[in-house]
Amino acid sequence: MTANLIARDIQLSFGGIKVLQGPSLELHAGEITGLIGPNGAGKTSLFNCLTGAYDPQSGSITFGGEELRGKPPAARAARGIVRSFQTVALCPDLTVVENVMMGLARNYHSGWLNAFLPLPRGRREQAEMRAEALKALEGFGLAHVADEFPGQLPPGNQRLVEIARAIVGKPKVLLLDEPAAGLNNSETRDLAAALERLVAPDLVMVVVEHDMDLVMSLCDRIHVLNFGQLVASGTPEEVRSNPEVIRIYLGGDDD
Numbered sequence: 307m308t309a310n311l312i313a314r315d316i317q318l319s320f321g322g323i324k325v326l327q328g329p330s331l332e333l334h335a336g337e338i339t340g341l342i343g344p345n346g347a348g349k350t351s352l353f354n355c356l357t358g359a360y361d362p363q364s365g366s367i368t369f370g371g372e373e374l375r376g377k378p379p380a381a382r383a384a385r386g387i388v389r390s391f392q393t394v395a396l397c398p399d400l401t402v403v404e405n406v407m408m409g410l411a412r413n414y415h416s417g418w419l420n421a422f423l424p425l426p427r428g429r430r431e432q433a434e435m436r437a438e439a440l441k442a443l444e445g446f447g448l449a450h451v452a453d454e455f456p457g458q459l460p461p462g463n464q465r466l467v468e469i470a471r472a473i474v475g476k477p478k479v480l481l482l483d484e485p486a487a488g489l490n491n492s493e494t495r496d497l498a499a500a501l502e503r504l505v506a507p508d509l510v511m512v513v514v515e516h517d518m519d520l521v522m523s524l525c526d527r528i529h530v531l532n533f534g535q536l537v538a539s540g541t542p543e544e545v546r547s548n549p550e551v552i553r554i555y556l557g558g559d560d561d
């Protein structure tokens with residue numbers, strides 16, 4: 307069964323600052339959706355509302371028809387809503403593969419921590435989790451650095467490891483915040499290919515990204531935010547030729 311993630315009339319303020327002023331958007335399963343807009347437009351804040359890190363003052367957020375507002379971040383994560391962050395956030399004292407294994411926490415009965423305990427079930431689960439994590443790393447051409455520590459990898463590879471951790475648990479909603487930041491051209495191509503392979507009828511994938519070439523080539527549909535408001539939605543071609551978008555964003559200084 308496919309489930310869409312739908313945000314309606316989201317109002318979010320901090321003190322007197324209106325960060326989100328009523329955007330409504332449908333994020334469809336089976337597609338890659340781009341969320342673009344100038345710096346400070348509210349893209350990350352909208353992600354934070356979807357994951358539960360921020361609680362908007364009003365509006366609704368439903369996933370598969372279920373209202374998520376009022377549900378804490380852990381409850382949303384348990385429903386398969388997963389995100390990556392603008393800045394890489396890997397555990398420096400765990401190996402690359404162990405970092406990716408953390409993304410499997412919700413999939414294993416005895417949990418990620420138990421997998422590291424010297425119990426028969428823990429050992430069995432650890433082997434299974436390691437195999438799954440290695441497969442996810444393989445998707446980014448990184449299986450050969452599985453037993454290194456994040457600090458030993460170039461920044462671009464660290465970011466790909468973080469994305470491998472986000473996808474390894476087979477999320478239902480994958481929110482990627484500037485996944486190509488810091489990647490070189492070849493890493494960006496690997497990333498795009500890996501994301502395209504992930505497209506599935508039951509996965510909502512949303513990418514916040516400033517790399518317009520990547521957004522335009524990767525996404526099926528794009529939403530444009532400016533000053534917390536939705537100013538355009540459509541296919542890459544529609545958005546690219548939208549005069550308002552050209553005025554506020556593509557023709558601006560942000561890229």
Ligand SMILES: Nc1ncnc2c1ncn2[C@@H]1O[C@H](COP(=O)(O)OP(=O)(O)OP(=O)(O)O)[C@@H](O)[C@H]1O
Nearest residue numbers: 320323325343344345346347348349350351352392
């Ligand atoms: N916790 C917070 N407290 C106060 N202001 C905040 C908070 N979180 C976000 N903001 C403000 O909300 C506005 C939107 O920020 P946000 O990070 O969502 O924009 P963005 O579109 O993701 O920008 P960028 O492309 O630069 O990452 C900014 O003015 C920011 O300072």
